[in-house]
Amino acid sequence: xxxxxxxxxxxxxxxxxxxxxxxxxxxxxxxxxxxxxxxxxxxxxxxxxxxxxxxxxxxxxxxxxxxxxxxxxxxxxxxxxxxxxxxxxxxxxxxxxxxxxxxxxxxxxxxxxxxxxxxxxxxxxxxxxxxxxxxxxxxxxxxxxxxxxxxxxxxxxxxxxxxxxxxxxxxxxxxxxxxxxxxxxxxxxxxxxxxxxxxxxxxxxxxxxxxxxxxxxxxxxxxxxxxxxxxxxxxxxxxxxxxxxxxxxxxxxxxxxxxxxxxxxxxxxxxxxxxxxxxxxxxxxxxxxxxxxxxxxxxxxxxxxxxxxxxxxxxxxxxxxxxxxxxxxxxxxxxxxxxxxxxxxxxxxxxxxxxxxxxxxxxxxxxxxxxxxxxxxxxxxxxxxxxxxxxxxxxxxxxx
Amino acid sequence: xxxxxxxxxxxxxxxxxxxxxxxxxxxxxxxxxxxxxxxxxxxxxxxxxxxxxxxxxxxxxxxxxxxxxxxxxxxxxxxxxxxxxxxxxxxxxxxxxxxxxxxxxxxxxxxxxxxxxxxxxxxxxxxxxxxxxxxxxxxxxxxxxxxxxxxxxxxxxx
Numbered sequence: 253x254x255x256x257x258x259x260x261x262x263x264x265x266x267x268x269x270x271x272x273x274x275x276x277x278x279x280x281x282x283x284x285x286x287x288x289x290x291x292x293x294x295x296x297x298x299x300x301x302x303x304x305x306x307x308x309x310x311x312x313x314x315x316x317x318x319x320x321x322x323x324x325x326x327x328x329x330x331x332x333x334x335x336x337x338x339x340x341x342x343x344x345x346x347x348x349x350x351x352x353x354x355x356x357x358x359x360x361x362x363x364x365x366x367x368x369x370x371x372x373x374x375x376x377x378x379x380x381x382x383x384x385x386x387x388x389x390x391x392x393x394x395x396x397x398x399x400x401x402x403x404x405x406x407x408x409x410x411x412x413x414x415x416x417x418x419x420x421x422x423x424x425x426x427x428x429x430x431x432x433x434x435x436x437x438x439x440x441x442x443x444x445x446x447x448x449x450x451x452x453x454x455x456x457x458x459x460x461x462x463x464x465x466x467x468x469x470x471x472x473x474x475x476x477x478x479x480x481x482x483x484x485x486x487x488x489x490x491x492x493x494x495x496x497x498x499x500x501x502x503x504x505x506x507x508x509x510x511x512x513x514x515x516x517x518x519x520x521x522x523x524x525x526x527x528x529x530x531x532x533x534x535x536x537x538x539x540x541x542x543x544x545x546x547x548x549x550x551x552x553x554x555x556x557x558x559x560x561x562x563x564x565x566x567x568x569x570x571x572x573x574x575x576x577x578x579x580x581x582x583x584x585x586x587x588x589x590x591x592x593x594x595x596x597x598x599x600x601x602x603x604x605x606x607x608x609x610x611x612x613x614x615x616x617x618x619x620x621x622x623x624x625x626x627x628x629x630x631x632x633x634x635x636x637x638x639x640x641x642x643x644x645x646x647x648x649x650x651x652x
Numbered sequence: 653x654x655x656x657x658x659x660x661x662x663x664x665x666x667x668x669x670x671x672x673x674x675x676x677x678x679x680x681x682x683x684x685x686x687x688x689x690x691x692x693x694x695x696x697x698x699x700x701x702x703x704x705x706x707x708x709x710x711x712x713x714x715x716x717x718x719x720x721x722x723x724x725x726x727x728x729x730x731x732x733x734x735x736x737x738x739x740x741x742x743x744x745x746x747x748x749x750x751x752x753x754x755x756x757x758x759x760x761x762x763x764x765x766x767x768x769x770x771x772x773x774x775x776x777x778x779x780x781x782x783x784x785x786x787x788x789x790x791x792x793x794x795x796x797x798x799x800x801x802x803x804x805x806x807x808x809x810x
Contacts, residue, residue, distance in 0.1 A: 288757075289764075289780035296765075297791055332677060459704050462754025475705070480727040481679060545680055545723060545731055547707070556723060558710045558733075573708035573758075581754055 254282070259595065261290040272599075276592060284587040286580055299570040304330055304404055304539065307567065311557075312398050314572060317360065320353045321550035322557075322572065323402045328483060329546030329559045330404050333539040338484075342406030342531040347485045348419075348522045349392060349401050351515045355426065356385045357551035358508045358515075361600075362433065365505055368596045368632065369446045374436065381429045388422045391415060406532025416523050423516050430512045447502040451586040451598035454499055463582035464575050465553020466511070467602050469495045470503030477549040489518050501601045538565050550575055552602070576602065596632055655679065658730050665700040669693050679730035682721075687736045687745060694722065694734065694751045702726050706748075709758035711766040713794040718766065720745060722755075738768065747772040765792040 254275055261271035271287040295314055299307050307330075312323040324346060331338060338346065359382040366374030386396050393399035393409060401407045411419075436443065453463065458471035468475050476493040478486040494510035496503035539561040546557045553575030562568040579602040586598050655675055662681060663670065669692070672684040685693045697703040703724040712719040718738040725731045738745060747770045749756045759770045760779035767790035770776065778785070790796060 286757075287779070289778075289782065292780050294791060460753050462705050462707075462752070475727070480725070481731065542676070543682075544677070545733060547725070547731065554707060554725075556707045558708070558721060558723065560712060569710070569712050571708065571710035571712075577757060578707070578754070580757055 257592070261287065272587075272595075274587065274592075274595070279591050279593065281587050281590050281592065281595075284584045286584065288577075296570055296572060299567055301566065303565040304334075304535075304537070304567070307570065308402055308404065309400070311570075311572070312400065312402075314574065316397055317357050318353060318550045318552065318555075319398050320349050320401065321548055321555050322574070324350060325546050325548035325550075325555045325557045326559070326570070327402045327404055328548065329544045329557050330539065331535075332544045332546070333542050333559060333561045334404065334536055335540075336405050336533050336535055338406040339530040339533055340527040341410075341529045342533075343484050344522050344526050345392075345407045345409075345411060345531060346402060347489075348519060349389070349399055349407075351518045351522070352385055352389055352392075352419075353399075354515050354551045355512055355519075356382055356389065358512050359385065361508055361551075362505065364600050365447070365501070365597070366443070368600045369443060370632070371440065371443045371446075374440075374443070377429075378433075381426060384422050384426055384429075388419050391418060403532050404535035406530070408532070410531050411526070416526065420520065420523055423519050427513065427516045430509065430516070433509050433512075444502060447505060447597070448498065448500060450501045450594050451504075451590060451601055452500050453582055453586050455497075457585050458499075458582060461581040461585060462578055463553075464578045465550070466504050466507045467553065467579050467582055469493070470507045471499045472497045475554070477547045477554050481547050483547070485522065489521050491518050501597055504601045538563060541568075552576060553578060653728055655730070661701060661729065662732065665696055666693060669696075681730060681732045682735060683732060684735045684737070687738060690722070690734065690736050691746050691748050691751050694724075694748050697724060697732065697734075698751060701729050703729065703732065704752070706752045706755045706758070707731075709748075709755060709762060711762050711768065711792060713766070713792065715794070716740075718743060718768070720762065720768070722748065743768045745770055747774075749774055764790075766790050767793065 254277055257274040257276055259272040259274065261269050269290040271290065273285045273287070274281050275283040295310060299310055302310055308323050308327060311326040312319045314322045359378045363375040363378040363382070366372065366378065389399060390396050392411065392415065393401050401409060453467070453471050455472045458468045458473050463471070463473070464475065472495055474493050474495055478491070479493050491514045494507050494514060496506045541561055541563045543558070543560040546559065548555045555575055556573045558569070558571040559567055560569040583599065583602050587595065590598055655678060659673070659675055659681065662673065662683065666683065669685050669689050670683055671686065674682045676682065703726050705725050707723040707725050710721045710723065712721065717740060720736050720738065722734040723731065724734065736745070745768050747759060749759055750772065756775065757779060759773055760775065762768050763770055763776065764778050764780045
C-alpha cells in the first residue's frame with residue numbers, strides 16, 4: 253500500500269519553508285517531491301530598486317544563520333564591478349568573521365544532529381560551546397546574528413589588541429571542546445550506529461545532482477570554493493579540505509567536526525598575521541556597466557551571486573543562489589529508500605531548516621483518504637522507538 | 653593552469669559553437685552560444701572538460717532580449733558562464749536537465765520567474781509561484797508591475 257506524506261509547508265521561523273510530499277510503502281520512502289515558494293520574498297526584484305550600499309543590508313537578511321556569507325559574496329562581487337580592492341586588514345577581518353560564522357553554524361548543526369538522533373547531551377554541549385563563538389561575534393560586531401560588518405571596499409569595524417587576545421583565547425577554548433567531539437564516537441556507539449548508513453548519497457549521485465558543501469564532501473567530492481576558486485585571503489591561508497567517504501549522515505557529521513578544527517586554524521592564522529593599515533577603501537557610488545560572478549564557500553556550501561551593473565547606482569540584476577537550493581535534488585535522492593523515522597535526521601543533515609522540529613506532519617492514507625496529524629516530536633519519538641528495538645550496528649566504527 | 657590555457661581548452665572543445673568568448677577576470681569565462689545548441693554545448697563541456705557541476709542558471713531581462721546564463725564550474729577549468737540570447741516574442745529554450753540533472757530546480761525557477769518555456773523539462777510544474785498565482789505574471793521581467801489585490805477577509809467588513 254502506498255501512502256502520501258506531506259511535510260510542511262509553513263513554519264514562520266524558517267528561512268525557506270518548504271513542502272515535502274513523500275510516497276511511502278510501509279515505512280520505506282519510495283519517492284519524494286518538493287514544493288518551494290512558501291516564503292518567497294522577491295529579494296532579487298527588491299535588489300533592483302536599491303542602491304549598492306542598501307543591498308548589502310538586504311543580502312545580509314537572506315539568511316539568519318549565514319548572514320555574513322551572503323553579504324560577503326555580494327560585496328566581493330560589487331568590489332570587482334567598482335574596480336576597487338579592500339585593504340589587506342579589512343579583508344582579513346572580513347574573512348575572520350566568515351570563519352567564526354562557519355564555526356557557529358557547524359556547532360549549531362552538530363547540536364541539531366544530536367537532537368534529531370536522540371542524543372540530547374550532545375545538543376546541549378555544542379549549543380553551550382556555540383555561545384563562546386556567539387559572544388566573540390558580538391564583541392567584534394556588536395550583533396549576534398546580522399553582523400553588519402561588510403561595506404563596499406572593506407569592513408566597518410576594526411579590531412584592537414585586547415579583542416584579538418580575547419578571540420584567540422575563545423578559539424583555544426573552542427578547540428579543546430571540539431577535540432572532545434572527536435572522541436565522542438568512541439564513547440557513544442549508539443550515536444554512531446544511529447547515524448551510519450542513514451541518508452545514503454553515492455559519490456556519482458552527489459556529482460551528477462550538483463550537491464555542494466559538507467553534503468558533497470561527505471560523499472567524497474573534494475569541492476570547496478575556498479580552494480577551487482581562491483578569492484581574497486584564501487590563497488594565503490593554509491587549510492585542508494575535509495572529506496569523508498561514508499556517504500551518509502555520519503560522514504556529514506565527521507566533515508563538520510573536522511571543518512571546525514580547520515576554521516580555528518584559519519582564525520588563528522588571520523589574527524596572528526593581521527596586517528596594519530586601513531580597514532576600508534572609499535567606494536564610488538556608481539559602477540560601470542559590467543557583470544560579475546561571485547563565489548563564496550558558506551557553511552552549507554557554495555554560495556553564488558551573479559551581479560550585473562548598468563552604470564547607475566543600482567544593480568541591473570542580482571541573482572542569488574543559496575547552497576540549500578543546490579542540495580535539494582540530492583536530498584530527494586537521500587530520502588529515497590530511507591525510513592519515515594529517518595526523515596528528520598536526513599533533512600537536518602543538509603542543514604536546511606533547523607526549525608523543522610515541532611512542525612506537524614500529516615499522514616494520508618492513499619486508499620481511504622483518511623488523515624492523521626502527527627507532530628514532528630512524535631515522529632522523532634517513533635524514530636527513537638524504532639532504533640531502540642533495532643540492534644546497534646556494532647560493526648560501525650567512529651572514523652575519527 | 654593559466655587562464656590562456658583554459659581559454660584554449662574551451663575554444664578547442666566548443667569550436668564553431670562559440671559566438672563570443674571573453675575572460676574578464678581571473679578564472680571567469682563568458683561564452684555566448686546559439687540557443688538551440690545549448691544542450692549540445694553543455695554535453696560537450698561535460699564530456700570533454702569535466703563540467704558536471706552547474707552552480708545555477710540566471711535569467712536576465714536585457715532590454716531588447718532575454719538572456720540566460722548557465723554558470724558552470726570545475727576546479728581546474730575555472731568558472732564558465734554560457735550565455736544564450738532569447739527573443740522576447742518567442743521565449744522557448746531547450747532543457748538541459750537531461751544533460752545535467754542538478755539543473756532541474758533552476759530551470760523550474762526560470763519558468764516561474766521569467767516565463768520561459770523550457771522544452772523537454774521532465775517536471776514542468778510551478779516551483780516557486782503559488783498555486784493561485786495569476787497566469788502571465790513573471791516577476792523578474794522588467795516590465796512587470798504588481799498591483800496588490802484588495803485583501804478580502806472572510807466574514808469581515810465589506
